Amino acid sequence: MKGKIRLFRKALGLVWDSAPGWATANILISVLQSILPLVLIWLIKLLIDGITGAAQSGSGAAGIVPLAIAVVVVYFLDEICTDSGSYISSNQSVKLESYMYNLLHSKAVRLDLINFEHPGYYDCLSRASSEAPWRPNNILNNIVSMFRGLLSLTLMAGLLLTLHWSVAILLVVVNIPGIWLRLHYADILYHFQREQTPEARKSAYFNWLLTGDRPSREIRLFNLGNYFISLFKESFRKQKEEELRILRKRTLIELISALVKASAILVLLLVVARRTISGELSLGQMTMFLLAFRQGMTYIKVFLSSLAGLYEDGLYIGDTFEFLDLKERVIANPPVTIPDELKSEIRVEGISFTYPGNDYASINKVSFEIKKGEIIALVGPNGAGKSTLIRLLTRLYDPDTGSVKWDGSDIRNMDPEAYRKFFSVVFQDFMLYNLPAGENIRMGNIETADADLKIRKAAKVSGVHELIDNLPRGYNTTIGTLFDDSRELSWGEWQKIALARALFREAPVLILDEPSSSLDADTEYEIFSRFREITEGRTSILITHRFTNVSLADRIIVMEHGSITETGSHRELMRKKGKYWEMYRKQSGRFES
Structure with missing residues (x-):
């Protein structure tokens, strides 16, 4: 009672x-x-x-x-x-x-x-x-x-x-x-x-x-x-x-x-x-x-x-x-530190993570570092733990064991919202907002003032500007099918919108999870031929199954069953003739045949 x-x-x-x-x-x-x-x-x-x-x-x-x-x-x-x-x-x-x-x-x-x-x-x-x-x-x-x-x-x-x-x-x-x-x-x-x-x-x-x-x-x-x-x-x-x-x-x-x-x-x-x-x-x-x-x-x-x-x-x-009354557990644990722009590196030290209800670890004792300004590629078969690792890096999850350090400071001591402002991500299952096209891109950083020019710039880089500009009301045209006077886009066009949204954020760390899976060949070529120019000044992490784009990375991390099996540049890994070499040969052989 x-x-x-x-x-x-x-x-x-x-x-x-x-x-x-x-x-x-x-x-x-x-x-x-x-x-x-x-x-x-x-x-x-x-x-x-x-x-x-x-x-x-x-x-x-x-x-x-x-x-x-x-x-x-x-x-x-x-x-x-x-x-x-x-x-x-x-x-x-x-x-x-x-x-x-x-x-x-x-x-x-x-x-x-x-x-x-x-x-x-x-x-x-x-x-x-x-x-x-x-x-x-x-x-x-x-x-x-x-x-x-x-x-x-x-x-x-x-x-x-x-x-x-x-x-x-x-x-x-x-x-x-x-x-x-x-x-x-x-x-x-x-x-x-x-x-x-x-x-x-x-x-x-x-x-x-x-x-x-x-x-x-x-x-x-x-x-x-x-x-x-x-x-x-x-x-x-x-x-x-x-x-x-x-x-x-x-x-x-x-x-x-x-x-x-x-x-x-x-x-x-x-x-x-x-x-x-x-x-x-x-x-x-x-x-x-x-x-x-x-x-x-x-x-x-x-x-x-x-x-x-x-x-x-x-x-x-x-x-x-x-x-x-449900409790938030991903919080700033004492002693609280205030994150600042990345100066040196992100270091991952022995992290493991298991999803609720699973009897196996999706991430198992993973350690590596990412230097400021470096382009890292994460590759591996489906279910290797690549996307889960990204959620741990961006502190959407906390690891069961181990730590992620931002310039030497444990991210568990940082306010999650303040920490995540340093990241811009295109998720594999990105969101489709039934809102005006320009607003879709502005979702990357709704706090940005005088956003119009930056929205158009991001749209041009992602290859979607011309499409939006030709819509009935341009950037004010609602996209999707839920509301009146809207225009539906193809999946590839939606992916360009999602990429523009990530670029508009202008965060120091850019993460792209299968960013070209639905892009046409011309747009994919245009983006990745200028990838270093687009990501200049940013630390970038690329997750992809398309090995034609992996070679531009400074370092490639190969994952399998939640663990890192190989690390190195494209040439180094090809010389090793390990898992990366095997996957690359299979994919390139398919194209050659």
Whole structure:
């Protein structure tokens, strides 16, 4: 219970931080809404008694006009409160949703990249994303509704006590089965849905395969539509079949609970009718007690439902804080040092790294150094660990053992964001931003002022300037297929954009992971024939399977099974006749044949 109270306090803190003014207005309007119905019932009682008295005495309707006006005014105020409450609640919800998305997004971009290697992380993110935008506000609404219901219920019960104490007791007792039912099945449904998170993500994945742009070509070419439709149906059925079974059992018990409540109303009707016929109650009193009991049933339902809702919220809000409380481990460890431009070398000393869930090291006791201004080529078969090594160099991951040193300082003592500013990378799986072409390039360094000339310069070097310049709106043309008035590019053209983005960054260390895999021969020749000119003043690391481009490197590092097997220049490695010689001969022999 203490844990749930702590979560409630944190959630209410988020609600208050997101919109303190709207939260206050919501509370005030809710209190007003709890009082007005009782006033209305009392005025209706007076009005009916006034009408009855006027009819019996023949005194006319003049005396009841003020009461009628009072009923209408209170009714109008109640309607205003309802509409205003809806407007206030909507505004508060929008503010909170924006605030919570900001928290989620800020947390997601700060978290260590290694989280994306854990299936459990995606489960956690999925649960948080579905609950965070609205669940804290739901906690506030349930607390407000609970106290509003309790206040209204107390007032109505006090009124019913004037009829008989047993009526007030009856009002409470007949609703106990309903609250037990809600609490019991809330727990069952929560744990069921939590267990089903991986299956829900699987359904979402199959849905994306059937509706997304990227898989659409293979889906049609290989006629996979019906296959993935069947996989989606099966996954969806697994989730919903058991949930519907649980809901069916709950509904049957709810019907029994509703029958108990209906029986209570029948008992009250008989008691009130008998006492009215005997003259103990006036028509106004009869109406008042019937309305009070009916409203009391409503308010106790509101109170108990809000209580049950809080119990549910306590279960689900934990998922949001589970995500928000995830710790970043790639941080500046003390003693903190501030990185400066590379003066001497990057030194890798005996680093090893294993991906979560793997029983083998992707990087195994790797050591080498990169001198300032040097061009290094990383080569090796697929799965050798080249791309993983780049993530360790740029501190997207931290090694399990060993260290990476920047001019003699361990990069684990540096702020990751400050350290990464010295790197510009074209990843093998580079991003396609559905944004204007110029903005795509500016993503390399969004802090750059007066970027237009630099954007065009980077585009010319990567060979994409002419293409962009001929688009309908030039560099302001949106590229991709998601939005109107956009233009799709070929994969090779996208790769030129990615290369321009890396060059625009003007970082002292440039890393290119298969930068020419989709370039046409002319563009590839143009870039690599001027590679030293393009990278002048920068330290460069080139990962490629095209050995025609490797020979321009000052030094080649050959990797296999996560380890370095050979190091040297192109000529030195060819003389050794080792792994590099073998791969080079196979590739060049293929071209010669």
